[in-house]
Amino acid sequence: MTKRFILDRFEDGFAVLYGGDGTSSFTVPKFLMPNGAREGATIVQDDSGAFSIDTLDTNARRDRIARKMDDLFS
């Protein structure tokens, strides 16, 4: 079964991933992240343990957040 995470941040050589509910997190060495993985990306881990980026989900969340931020900040 594949698992999905959000890459919250890079921290001193590690990638910090959070589960969908934002409460559970785990830390993996940065080099295990796929090329082009940026903070805020949706990361999928397949059965073999390998990580990949879900670009569609990443972009959808980015656009949604950008819209929500529009009239929230002054």
Next chain:
Amino acid sequence: MEKRGKKRISVRIALLIAVFVLAAAAICVLALYPKFFGGGEYTVCPVLSDDIADASFLVHFIDVDQGDCILVSCDGKNMLIDAGESKYAGRVRSYLKEQGVKKIDILVGTHPHADHIGALANIVRRFDIGTILMPKISADTASFENLIDAVSKKGLKITSPDKGQKFALGSADITVLSPSKDAFYEENLNNYSIVLRVEYEEKVFLFTGDAERDVEYEILRDGADIDADVLKAGHHGSSSSSSDRFIKAVSPEYAVIMLGRDNPYGHPHVETVATFKKYRVKALRTDECGSIVFGVKDGKIGVSTEKGEKAA
């Protein structure tokens, strides 16, 4: 006679061995636990050093493991800077309730990483909130989205402060040292951290979020007054922050490092600890001391730590 002489020699040998063993044990203890002897890089967690319970200005560095959460209260007004990861929301709420906090007059999300803003959505939902300060930078994460949803649902707005802007918390003065509204630090969200100088009765506290050395140098170039009594060490004691020049200029009496025990990042880094030692800064760590509280009363600073009594 000969027998007695032999006995004396064996007693002497036994004494020599005992002295040797004791010396070796003492060396081991000194090497392993320098904090017991005031040496090494440790500062023993202080127990209540002054009566700060009735101080009208208090700063609580609330232990949320590997994350930041700071409550500043002055004359009945409260400012909360970050709240740690979302799993610590309950702990933060309990702490705030114990302190009698009903309204958070100023809520600061220093920068949108989950170890700082994770629990803020929950806090926004559960407390009366005044002004919300956050840098205008988005993070495409669930924790950030949860927070802006909670703010939006309450009909609140977020103010992104500008360098030099001032706020009041009761009779304490707050100055924004970073970032400027048009700051651009590429993808390094740490550097967007809201850095605050808070002054009360001529005592100064500096809160730096996760701002790294580039921002520290920028603040130095700005020529801002950063001489402080207490510094929240940037970025959990990582060597990315607490640069030599910055610590020399701030020259605090105390630095508070907010971090979790056995964190995978090696915080606090040896370079940071060495810099504090070089400038004779008393470094207090939340992983060792638990929550750390400073109070200012009659122009004096008192400090108390949750685990103070146990650490001696």
